[in-house]
Amino acid sequence: MRKLLILIIPLLIIPAVVVAGYIIGRNSYAFVSALVVLLGCVPFFLAFEDGNNSGRRVVTLAVMTALSVAGRFIFAPIPFFKPVTAMVIISAMYFGSGFGFLTGALSALISNFYFGQGPWTPFQMFAWGLIGFLAGLLSDPLKRSKLVLILYAVFSGFLYSVILDTWTTLWADSGFNLTRFLALTATSFPITVVYIVSNVVFLLIFTPLFSKKLDRIIKKYG
Numbered sequence: 001m002r003k004l005l006i007l008i009i010p011l012l013i014i015p016a017v018v019v020a021g022y023i024i025g026r027n028s029y030a031f032v033s034a035l036v037v038l039l040g041c042v043p044f045f046l047a048f049e050d051g052n053n054s055g056r057r058v059v060t061l062a063v064m065t066a067l068s069v070a071g072r073f074i075f076a077p078i079p080f081f082k083p084v085t086a087m088v089i090i091s092a093m094y095f096g097s098g099f100g101f102l103t104g105a106l107s108a109l110i111s112n113f114y115f116g117q118g119p120w121t122p123f124q125m126f127a128w129g130l131i132g133f134l135a136g137l138l139s140d141p142l143k144r145s146k147l148v149l150i151l152y153a154v155f156s157g158f159l160y161s162v163i164l165d166t167w168t169t170l171w172a173d174s175g176f177n178l179t180r181f182l183a184l185t186a187t188s189f190p191i192t193v194v195y196i197v198s199n200v201v202f203l204l205i206f207t208p209l210f211s212k213k214l215d216r217i218i219k220k221y222g
Contacts, residue, residue: 166181
């Protein structure tokens with residue numbers, strides 16, 4: 001039951017909440033964002049078999065989220081070229097799917113207090129959260145193979161773009177219009193390429209820098 005909930009909440013319940021919140025009313029994004037964070041906490045805590053070191057886990061989550069948010073601030077002058085996805089993936093690789101989802105969701109929510117909150121915020125939270133969640137499931141191959149890491153960086157760029165293009169389609173038509181979605185996907189392709197390049201660059205730079213330190217934390221604190 002525990003493992004089933006860990007899968008169902010990020011993959012089914014949270015996306016349903018994000019879409020339902022948008023349908024109910026665009027101004028409900030603050031409530032939906034808070035609900036996504038609360039739901040994201042469930043897999044984070046369910047992933048642990050006991051309560052040992054829970055304080056250290058929360059502190060580690062806060063540190064990784066802060067680094068992700070800081071990276072988005074630092075690279076603000078460069079449009080769409082941000083290290084958030086890389087930090088979320090690295091967090092998930094070493095601390096698991098629940099950790100990765102919550103790092104991604106919180107990174108979007110907190111950094112948007114600077115970049116701007118709006119109906120897009122829950123979609124960004126879900127996009128980065130989902131990227132982190134899937135990275136946790138693929139942690140072993142991502143750690144072992146640089147090629148797999150690069151391929152996942154490319155996939156993450158496409159996934160983030162698709163989810164945000166879905167929001168743009170809903171915003172433009174107050175419903176999902178496949179023709180508009182395909183047009184948006186085509187016109188936003190250059191931006192998607194920037195997402196992909198930034199993911200690859202930051203992952204190749206940051207993974208070697210963080211891997212030994214995060215492994216040391218895991219071994220020291222369990």
